[in-house]
Amino acid sequence: MTTATPLALSFATPLWLLALLAIPLALLLLYGARRRRTAYAVRFPAAASLALAAGAAAPWRRHVPTALALAAIAALAFALARPQRTVAVPVEGASIVLVTDHSGSMSATDVEPDRLSAAEAAAETFLDKLPKATRVGVVAYSDGPDGTLAPTTDRTRVRQTIEAQDAVGATATGEALQVALDTLAPNGRSAKPASAIVLLSDGKTTTGRDPVGVAQIAKKLRIPIYTVALGTADATIPNPVSPLSPPIAVPPDPETLRQIADVSGGRAFTSGDAGQLRSIYSTLGSRLATKHEQREVTSAFAAAALILLLGAGMLSIPRVGRLP
CATH class of the missing domain: 3.40.50.410 (von Willebrand factor, type A domain)
Incomplete structure (x- = not known):
């Protein structure tokens, strides 16, 4: 049986890694949107009581869908760059x-x-x-x-x-x-x-x-x-x-x-x-008795991106009725 030992990771089309720049850009846009919502929010004296009555989720949980969506963008960028794993295979x-x-x-x-x-x-x-x-x-x-x-x-x-x-x-x-x-x-x-x-x-x-x-x-x-x-x-x-x-x-x-x-x-x-x-x-x-070969692993990153996107959607829709 042929076995392969992973040695390193490279990319066939590395220019697609520039898509990772979309992550900090998305964070800036999200931060700006939340700042605007806070600035124009209507103060309601009983807001705290209503939040308790509605059973509001912990603050950190609100960020999980967003984090998953950003991780999906990263995985998709890696997939588009066509990652290749260098492996040692038997001659x-x-x-x-x-x-x-x-x-x-x-x-x-x-x-x-x-x-x-x-x-x-x-x-x-x-x-x-x-x-x-x-x-x-x-x-x-x-x-x-x-x-x-x-x-x-x-x-x-x-x-x-x-x-x-x-x-x-x-x-x-x-x-x-x-x-x-x-x-x-x-x-x-x-x-x-x-x-x-x-x-x-x-x-x-x-x-x-x-x-x-x-x-x-x-x-x-x-x-x-x-x-x-x-x-x-x-x-x-x-x-x-x-x-x-x-x-x-x-x-x-x-x-x-x-x-x-x-x-x-x-x-x-x-x-x-x-x-x-x-x-x-x-x-x-x-x-x-071994030689180095390049094997593409794009499908693994594409699958990870899909799973992360599904996770982000499932966690965000029941809470706010929209995607993050």
């Missing part, structure tokens, strides 16, 4: 591939509870933000792509693929990106504009092809790559050779990831904590 046929690094450096605990767990939680946030019709694929990698899933609307399979990763091995980012491209653009044919790749990595490429070269191919195929560099500069992991050996530094590589994003036409992000990572993925989930 039909959108396909996104999550490329997730689970090399040994993803076991670092500089991002709580550790990089890999934070990445998995952020991916859950990403999936929650996507419309159900958006197809999502996964390419998990370390020494090479070792966990792949073609784009699908089955969120359970996507989550299972993401959660099946263990932090081990080297970093073959270029190989993983190439698999993602082959998934979105079989036979090297240009993909639909709604296709994109989201790459999360925490370190430099240590094996396989150059990821920047793959990004150049992605640009030709019109597939932007959005990159997220995860981790902090002073992060380390225990030395796998010996517990007594010095720990191994595992800083992220935001420079290369930014270059990948720039070359492909995407955007680069960096994250040093789990909360920021979830925020980034939430933003990407909303941005990649």
Whole structure:
């Protein structure tokens, strides 16, 4: 089912908004008319007693029909200006591939509870933000792509693929990106504009092809790559050779990831904590699978004007036998 999220209101014919000037003009005319009635009113000594006997309404109630009539004028002016609501609607046929690094450096605990767990939680946030019709694929990698899933609307399979990763091995980012491209653009044919790749990595490429070269191919195929560099500069992991050996530094590589994003036409992000990572993925989930459209809502304002006019008439005729 297609859903739409309201974002803003604009007008196709804004000159009709000048009709709102009729409201202060009407107030001035009404004020002048009441001043004239007061000036020429005939004083009657028993007027107060007659008002009580007739059960006169509270003074504020006399102004309700007038207020409703003025509100109807405002609603009608907005309707004539043809209001349009800007909404975010799902992109039909959108396909996104999550490329997730689970090399040994993803076991670092500089991002709580550790990089890999934070990445998995952020991916859950990403999936929650996507419309159900958006197809999502996964390419998990370390020494090479070792966990792949073609784009699908089955969120359970996507989550299972993401959660099946263990932090081990080297970093073959270029190989993983190439698999993602082959998934979105079989036979090297240009993909639909709604296709994109989201790459999360925490370190430099240590094996396989150059990821920047793959990004150049992605640009030709019109597939932007959005990159997220995860981790902090002073992060380390225990030395796998010996517990007594010095720990191994595992800083992220935001420079290369930014270059990948720039070359492909995407955007680069960096994250040093789990909360920021979830925020980034939430933003990407909303941005990649939706587009902005203008939808006219004139009928709503016209209906409001009619209801307000009817209300003003119903409240004024029984009291004084005339419209406000």
